[in-house]
Amino acid sequence: MQFLRNLRILVTGGAGFIGSHLTETLLANGAQVAVLDNFDPYYPRQEKERNLEAFRNHSNYRFYEVDIRNQINLTKTFTEFRPQVVVHLAARAGVRPSLNDPEGYADVNVRGTAILLEEARKSGIRNFVFASSSSVYGKHSGEPFRETDNTDSPLSPYGATKKSGEALCFTFHHVYGMSISCLRFFTVYGPRQRPDLAIRKFVRLALNGEEIPVYGDGSSCRDYTHIRDILSGIIGAIRWGESDMPRFGIFNLGSSNPILLRELLDKIEKYIGLPLKRKCLPFQPGDMISTFADTTLAQRELGFRHDVLFDDGLREFVEWMKTQNSE
Numbered sequence: 001m002q003f004l005r006n007l008r009i010l011v012t013g014g015a016g017f018i019g020s021h022l023t024e025t026l027l028a029n030g031a032q033v034a035v036l037d038n039f040d041p042y043y044p045r046q047e048k049e050r051n052l053e054a055f056r057n058h059s060n061y062r063f064y065e066v067d068i069r070n071q072i073n074l075t076k077t078f079t080e081f082r083p084q085v086v087v088h089l090a091a092r093a094g095v096r097p098s099l100n101d102p103e104g105y106a107d108v109n110v111r112g113t114a115i116l117l118e119e120a121r122k123s124g125i126r127n128f129v130f131a132s133s134s135s136v137y138g139k140h141s142g143e144p145f146r147e148t149d150n151t152d153s154p155l156s157p158y159g160a161t162k163k164s165g166e167a168l169c170f171t172f173h174h175v176y177g178m179s180i181s182c183l184r185f186f187t188v189y190g191p192r193q194r195p196d197l198a199i200r201k202f203v204r205l206a207l208n209g210e211e212i213p214v215y216g217d218g219s220s221c222r223d224y225t226h227i228r229d230i231l232s233g234i235i236g237a238i239r240w241g242e243s244d245m246p247r248f249g250i251f252n253l254g255s256s257n258p259i260l261l262r263e264l265l266d267k268i269e270k271y272i273g274l275p276l277k278r279k280c281l282p283f284q285p286g287d288m289i290s291t292f293a294d295t296t297l298a299q300r301e302l303g304f305r306h307d308v309l310f311d312d313g314l315r316e317f318v319e320w321m322k323t324q325n326s327e
C-alpha cells in the first residue's frame with residue numbers, strides 16, 4: 001500500500017472501534033494520521049483511551065480532542081495538521097438509542113457532518129470518505145441489498161441521519177468537485193467492538209452466566225462483517241478518492257453471508273462451551289429484520305474483499321473477550 005506513505009489523513013471518531021483499527025493500519029503503512037475525537041460518553045472514555053494505546057507513541061500520530069460541531073477547533077485542527085484526506089467516522093452510532101434522542105443524533109450525524117464537510121472544503125480537501133450504514137436500507141424488500149436500491153425509508157433516526165449524511169456528501173461533491181465515497185458498513189465485529197453491539201453484548205453476558213435478551217423469534221439476521229475486511233474497503237476507498245477526476249460513490253461493505261440470530265447464539269454457545277440462558281423478548285421497533293450486502297461494486301471499484309470466515313472471526317472474538325474481564 002505504497003500510496004499511503006506520508007499521506008496526511010485525518011480520522012474523525014478515531015478513538016472508536018473502527019477508527020482505532022484504521023489508524024493502526026494506516027500508521028503501519030507509513031501514513032501520517034491525526035485522530036479527532038471528543039470521547040462522546042455513549043460508552044466509557046476509558047475504553048476509547050485503551051483503543052488508542054497501541055499507537056499512542058507513534059511518531060506519525062497526533063490526537064485532537066475536538067467535537068466535529070466545534071467549527072473553531074475544527075479550523076485549528078485543519079490548519080495545524082493540514083490533512084490531504086478525511087475519513088469521517090465520528091458519529092452517534094447506536095440504532096436503538098437513536099429512537100430516544102433523534103435530535104442529538106441529527107445534531108452530531110447531520111449538522112456535525114455538514115460542519116466538517118464545509119471545513120474540509122475550505123481547507124481544499126479533495127478526498128473525503130464517509131461512514132454510512134446498512135441502516136439506510138430500512139424497509140427493504142428483496143435481497144441482497146444493492147447500492148442502487150431505494151433508501152427512502154430508513155427505520156430509525158440513526159438510519160435517517162446516515163441517509164442525510166450521504167445526501168450532504170453528494171452535494172459537496174457536485175458543487176465543489178470533491179471526491180467522496182460513502183461506505184455502507186454492515187454490522188462490524190472484531191476485537192474492540194462497541195460494547196452495545198449484539199455479538200459483544202451476547203458474549204459478555206454469556207461469559208458472566210447472565211441472561212441474554214433475544215428480541216423476536218431468532219429469525220432476524222445480520223450480515224456480520226469482520227473489522228479486517230472493513231479496513232480493506234476503507235483503504236480501497238482512500239485509494240479510489242486519490243484519482244485526478246472528482247468522483248462520488250456509494251459502496252456496500254459487507255460479507256454477503258447473513259447469519260440468523262438463533263444461529264449466532266448457537267455458535268457463541270459452541271465457542272464459549274457453556275449453555276446460554278436465553279430470554280425471549282418482543283421484536284424491537286427501529287430494528288431491521290435482515291441485512292445482506294451485495295458487494296459487487298466495492299469489489300470492482302475498491303478492491304474490497306470479504307476474506308474472514310464468520311466462524312473464524314467469532315472464535316477469535318470470544319478469545320479476545322476472555323482477555324477483557326468480560327466488559
Ligand SMILES: NC(=O)c1ccc[n+]([C@@H]2O[C@H](COP(=O)([O-])OP(=O)(O)OC[C@H]3O[C@@H](n4cnc5c(N)ncnc54)[C@H](O)[C@@H]3O)[C@@H](O)[C@H]2O)c1
Nearest residue numbers: 013016017018038039040067068090091131133185187188
Ligand atoms: N460498528 C458498526 O457495525 C457500524 C455499522 C455501520 C456504520 N457504522 C459507522 O461507522 C462509524 C464508526 O463506528 P464505530 O462502531 O467505530 O463507533 P464508535 O462509537 O466506537 O466510534 C465513533 C467515535 O466517534 C466519536 N464521536 C462521537 N461524536 C463525536 C463528535 N461530536 N465529535 C467528535 N467525535 C465524536 C466517539 O467518541 C467515538 O470514539 C460511525 O459513523 C458509525 O455510524 C458502524
